[in-house]
Amino acid sequence: MASLSTHIVTLGAENLSWWERFWFRESGSTFADSTDAVYNYIFWVSAIFFIPIVGMVIGFGIKYRRSKVGEVAEVSPSHNTALELSWSVTPAILMAIMFFWGFKAYLSKLVAPVDAEPIYVTAYQWGWNFDYADGYSTNEFEEIAANPESPIIPVQVGKPYKMIMTSRDVIHSFYVPAFRIKRDIFPNRYTVLWFETTDRITHYFDEDDKSVVAIDPDRPGYYLFCAEYCGDQHSQMAGRIATLSPEDYNKWLEARKDTSGINLIELGELVARKNGCFQCHSVDGSAKQGPTWENLYGSEVPGWSPSAAVAEGATPGVAERGYIVESILYPNEYARPGFAIGQMSSFLGQIEGRELDAVVFYIKSLSGDFAAQAEQEAAAELEQQLSETEGDG
Numbered sequence: 225m226a227s228l229s230t231h232i233v234t235l236g237a238e239n240l241s242w243w244e245r246f247w248f249r250e251s252g253s254t255f256a257d258s259t260d261a262v263y264n265y266i267f268w269v270s271a272i273f274f275i276p277i278v279g280m281v282i283g284f285g286i287k288y289r290r291s292k293v294g295e296v297a298e299v300s301p302s303h304n305t306a307l308e309l310s311w312s313v314t315p316a317i318l319m320a321i322m323f324f325w326g327f328k329a330y331l332s333k334l335v336a337p338v339d340a341e342p343i344y345v346t347a348y349q350w351g352w353n354f355d356y357a358d359g360y361s362t363n364e365f366e367e368i369a370a371n372p373e374s375p376i377i378p379v380q381v382g383k384p385y386k387m388i389m390t391s392r393d394v395i396h397s398f399y400v401p402a403f404r405i406k407r408d409i410f411p412n413r414y415t416v417l418w419f420e421t422t423d424r425i426t427h428y429f430d431e432d433d434k435s436v437v438a439i440d441p442d443r444p445g446y447y448l449f450c451a452e453y454c455g456d457q458h459s460q461m462a463g464r465i466a467t468l469s470p471e472d473y474n475k476w477l478e479a480r481k482d483t484s485g486i487n488l489i490e491l492g493e494l495v496a497r498k499n500g501c502f503q504c505h506s507v508d509g510s511a512k513q514g515p516t517w518e519n520l521y522g523s524e525v526p527g528w529s530p531s532a533a534v535a536e537g538a539t540p541g542v543a544e545r546g547y548i549v550e551s552i553l554y555p556n557e558y559a560r561p562g563f564a565i566g567q568m569s570s571f572l573g574q575i576e577g578r579e580l581d582a583v584v585f586y587i588k589s590l591s592g593d594f595a596a597q598a599e600q601e602a603a604a605e606l607e608q609q610l611s612e613t614e615g616d617g
């Protein structure tokens with residue numbers, strides 16, 4: 225498991241030619257070229273007509289100006305069918321082309337293919353969360369939201385992705401210039417946007433480091449920006465979309481699921497965040513819907529006795545491993561005084577094995593009396609794990 229910093233690239237690293245900075249960025253998605261074509265058509269039609277129209281306005285303005293007071297105006301022709309038809313019909317055709325061509329290109333962006341892989345995007349002040357369909361989430365990046373550094377969002381080349389987006393607070397906007405896509409993100413509403421990248425592979429998966437690495441450090445993936453001014457750190461809501469080959473993408477997905485090398489306490493916090501535990505449990509003693517985890521471990525739980533599922537080695541009336549495991553897996557067996565029963569849903573089958581241990585260790589580390597012990601035990605567990613893997617190799 226790589227540390228967080230290996231997934232972060234600073235935004236300044238991109239090396240573009242002056243033309244790409246001035247005009248369009250490279251085409252990063254399958255509909256970038258059609259978007260550019262429509263844009264170029266509208267641009268050149270406007271540019272070409274601008275010159276004769278403005279030229280004639282100025283020219284006639286000079287030619288037909290009134291130069292003397294009392295001068296009588298020349299009589300002008302009242303009607304010219306050929307001229308009037310040509311200046312009505314020609315622009316009408318040119319604009320109809322604009323409309324139908326643009327509408328077609330717009331529709332192709334609007335409707336995602338049925339096999340598009342969903343990624344759930346949550347924008348917030350000031351950062352992004354990306355939740356992949358298989359459960360992997362970039363929630364870990366929350367801590368770095370305030371940094372001028374950005375998360376990497378790996379995608380597979382040649383595969384359509386559908387971003388299902390919402391906001392936790394104000395209006396944001398998902399904008400990837402190289403893909404020619406932008407869509408606003410609202411609180412209490414979902415907006416959808418899709419893309420498929422071109423064949424260019426920007427990143428590979430480094431198996432030793434277990435991280436996604438840019439092939440060309442000067443072109444590390446595609447910029448993602450927030451394009452809706454959303455507060456004072458708006459400019460830091462950035463990210464990079466990294467394209468991987470199908471093989472590397474699968475390796476990356478697998479590696480993300482493997483949490484074996486993470487210290488139990490650290491892992492516990494990640495598991496808790498991923499499962500939304502902090503919505504109801506604080507870690508600093510403050511009041512929320514559920515009991516705080518601060519100094520929970522080792523505290524008294526009056527009237528609690530272990531249910532059959534976790535009876536082994538649990539001490540009645542004391543919040544230790546047995547009590548915590550029971551509360552996670554069978555939350556309706558018991559509620560502490562002052563808390564209602566039935567408030568929490570079970571995590572049976574969702575948090576298990578080492579990840580379940582990890583949550584226990586994390587909660588233990590939040591108790592003043594047990595923190596040092598938890599740290600020692602977690603370090604020992606990691607060391608043992610490492611020596612076992614070395615033994616295997």
Ligand SMILES: [Cu+2]
Nearest residue numbers: 396450454461
């Ligand atoms: Cu924003």
